[in-house]
Amino acid sequence: MTSAFQGSLLDFADEPGLAELAGAVRRVPLSYGAWIDLRPGWVRGSDELFERLSQIVPWYAEKRQMYDRVVDVPRLLCFYDEDVPLPDPLLDQAKAALDSYYAEELGEPFRTAGLCLYRDGSDSVAWHGDRIGRGSTDDTMVAILSLGAPRSLLLRPRDGGETIRHPLGHGDLIVMGGSCQRTWEHCVPKSKGAVGPRISIQFRPRGVR
Numbered sequence: 001m002t003s004a005f006q007g008s009l010l011d012f013a014d015e016p017g018l019a020e021l022a023g024a025v026r027r028v029p030l031s032y033g034a035w036i037d038l039r040p041g042w043v044r045g046s047d048e049l050f051e052r053l054s055q056i057v058p059w060y061a062e063k064r065q066m067y068d069r070v071v072d073v074p075r076l077l078c079f080y081d082e083d084v085p086l087p088d089p090l091l092d093q094a095k096a097a098l099d100s101y102y103a104e105e106l107g108e109p110f111r112t113a114g115l116c117l118y119r120d121g122s123d124s125v126a127w128h129g130d131r132i133g134r135g136s137t138d139d140t141m142v143a144i145l146s147l148g149a150p151r152s153l154l155l156r157p158r159d160g161g162e163t164i165r166h167p168l169g170h171g172d173l174i175v176m177g178g179s180c181q182r183t184w185e186h187c188v189p190k191s192k193g194a195v196g197p198r199i200s201i202q203f204r205p206r207g208v209r
């Protein structure tokens, strides 16, 4: 009996699920009315979710113009617009939990999910703010769930100042809020050495990109 019981407990622990947000989110105020919220280990069983997403999501490569050249975007992408079903029920649950936790402060639901797959340490995202759309003018939130290998998300004030670093992976949540997209920048730099793949899921409200 005991071992069967323990076995089922272990299975349960490996099955992806969400831990609490209430009481477990730590807010770090930044300058200029920006802030970040941190909730390490929000998704448990995140390896299983990583495997599911890496297989089911129709990842694509993008190219972009850089001066006079066309270059590969150094990560794979998939964008789920607000009318497109999310690729896994746990992402619906995550969105619902974020909507509920931030309802009053955000005043609107999260609508879209941008997914990135960093295949190894040579994939990255350069310094930027999510400023296509309302992030350039309004306070808003971008909630990022990280799965897989930890990678550092760096943040720095746009007009110069010290860079802060948060290693994210294995089911961690970070939410950038307030003026963060217009007064601060963020990036995921390349990482030397053997780095496994990481998936980032960014939930954003309508009109924020």
Ligand SMILES: O=C(O)CCC(=O)C(=O)O
Binding pocket: 114, 116, 125, 130, 144, 153, 186, 188, 200, 201, 202
């Ligand atoms: O990989 C991340 O967590 C950040 C991605 C990001 O900043 C973006 O897609 O705008």
Ligand SMILES: [Fe+2]
Binding pocket: 128, 129, 130, 186
């Ligand atoms: Fe971003």
